[in-house]
Amino acid sequence: MKALIQRVMNAKVTVNDEVISSIGQGICVFIGISNTDSKKDMEYIVRKLLSIKLFDDESEKKWKKSVSDRDFEILCVSQFTLYNTWKGNKPDFHNAMPGEKSKEFYENFLQMLKAAYKPDKVKGT
Template identity: 60%
Template sequence: MKAVIQRVTNARVLVNGEVISEIGKGLCVLIGICNNDTEEDLKYISRKILNTRLFEENGKRWMKSVKDMNYEILCISQFTLYYRLKGNKPDFHHAMGGERAKEMYDQLLATLGKDHNPDKIKDGVFGAMMNVQIFNDGPVTIEIESPVKAVKLDDKEAESSNS
């Protein structure tokens, strides 16, 4: 599982021109789910989203997490995070498909809500074409991937290219 986390002053999601979700200060998180992700990966990503210190306190940077500050989180499912380029064309065969991905994504949202304030967890519409408006604060953007997956994907690709 992969998360691209952006510290924002505000963010919102529109589908067909209609605002579906919006947040004030907090994090906008793009979530990619790999085809072999497990609950262990989900828990890792959830813990990192909630506890990574991206906010300042008393003028000192990197002191507080979104959870510490009781800020909001806007999650957006984004299968394109698990791309591999084949020439100039992206290939998404590492991304988890359809219904399984939606179940895992919904479980991630539930886990974030359980470990934070459920009213502070917002999301877009799974599988929809979305317009995501992000007002990046800093700008601060980091990428986190569950460690087991990053190694396994790279090893499998190395094996296939050596064959």
């Protein structure tokens, strides 16, 4: 698994001008799932997302608090393109987990993240 993390003041995902999901301050995470990922990989990413020190503390010291320390929100977006390789000038996604299997894996990941944190603070697409 790969997780591309961005700190945000707010974030939303829209499709055809319809808001699918949104959060206030926290992190927006693009999740890439490879065809070799397992539950152990899922557990590792959940643990890292909740413990990585990305935010200032109360005295404005940099990189001292995690998203869970600050009680912020998490928006996850499934992104198979994180496992892109190139064949000449064309992208190749053979390392990404296939559609239906990755959908189930991603849903299980979201459930694990919600169980480890606060379900109302975790949003997905």
